[in-house]
Amino acid sequence: MKSPFQGPASIREVYFIGIGGIGMSAIARFFHAKGVKVSGYDKTPTPLTRDLEASGIAIHYDEDISKVNENADIVVYTPAIPATHKELLYYREKGTKIVKRSDVLQLISEGSFNICIAGTHGKTTITTMVAHLLRDTGFGCNAFLGGIAVNYDTNFWSDPKNVCVIEADEYDRSFLKLSPDIAVITAMDADHLDIYGTAEAVEQGFIDFSNRLRPGGILFRNFGLKRGKDLAKHLPDTRYAYSVQNDQADVYGENIRLDNGGYDFDVVLPGDRIDNVRLNMGGMHNVENAIAAIAVASSLGIEKEKIRAAVDSFRGVKRRFEYLIRNQKLVFVDDYAHHPEELRALIKGARSLFRQKKCTIIFQPHLFSRTRDFADGFAEVLDLADEVILLPIYPARELPIEGVTSEMILEKMKNDNKRVMEKDDLLKWIGTDYKSNISDEFGNLLITAGAGDIDTLLTPIKQLLSGI
Structure with a gap:
């Protein structure tokens, strides 16, 4: 091409x-x-x-x-x-x-050594982790990220080293224009059905992406992917599965300990291991993301001590399990999650860290087509929270679809503590009812999630809840 x-x-x-x-x-x-x-x-x-x-x-x-x-x-x-x-x-x-x-990314990366991270969720965090590990350890890379790295407050940086770390986007089949030397595939869940049509076509898209790995390339795939064994068949000796803690994988975590909102763990690698890794992020899914990033860095021959120090210094990605307020009475977490499986990881991860706090999630559905296709999944996952506030659907590139609204999700939920609110009403509610009902004994957990313009509400919400 x-x-x-x-x-x-x-x-x-x-x-x-x-x-x-x-x-x-x-x-x-x-x-x-x-x-x-x-x-x-x-x-x-x-x-x-x-x-x-x-x-x-x-x-x-x-x-x-x-x-x-x-x-x-x-x-x-x-x-x-x-x-x-x-x-x-x-x-x-x-x-x-x-x-x-995607044409520009293809051009930029044609003559470089490329590390491309793909997947229907998790790719932004892993891409940013890999880029940070390469930058912090002195290995060097050019980075094209799908989020803002908190360490550097940017989604791009350049470097004299002819290495590119690229977030490989499956939307519009853009990632099929890339030629990876190292690839990570995190998930192949049904998504972007407006482009692909079926879940099987989504999976085939990722298989096609894996087949673009250059000779001598390496693939790291999430353990348990439905068609994982169909990925990169032309590279039988350099395909590795990673997992958060399943020892049947080639790369996995051991001795995972929760400590002060982050995790300490060991990483088992093919023929090696790195012990006592510290990740200062919440969510077990981020431990798995870190394990994938560590595997990439290790495959490049970067020293263990440098990898360990770089993971410890990683401050995260804006809108990826980002702490906006964190004290005894209130923990406020924001995340870009906009697919049911991303929401599941977000809510379960936050609840595991703050078990006794009442969990309220404010979710803005993204796209009419995604809401229609995954309404049942959204309803099931949102039921994991104690209280749910839905904002109207953010349309992005789409025109409305008759009968598809946020109420479509609401009606399918089993949790009775739920409602749909406009943005102005939400802010009034935050400043009055929510603020006055924060528990003195255990405190509250507030989560905002979505890929639309919900981020414009973060500063007002934070201001309303300041001083708690």
């Missing part, structure tokens, strides 16, 4: 349609770091777009062809942008080269 345009050296000016997306902004930062003139459009201002603007990138927030860059050598767009977008149509009529984000 040949890349659709010449190398980055031939590009002087680039325009982004949807520049504020987490993946798009990483590519924008890449070009900006290379001295290319970068500008773009997005629907609404966010902390990400404000950071881009602060770095000198011009962004506007209305579809206005008078504000586009007439001299752009290429236009990069996200598949989330509708085909009828005025600026996209303008550039098509003008004859400007228009490419997807």
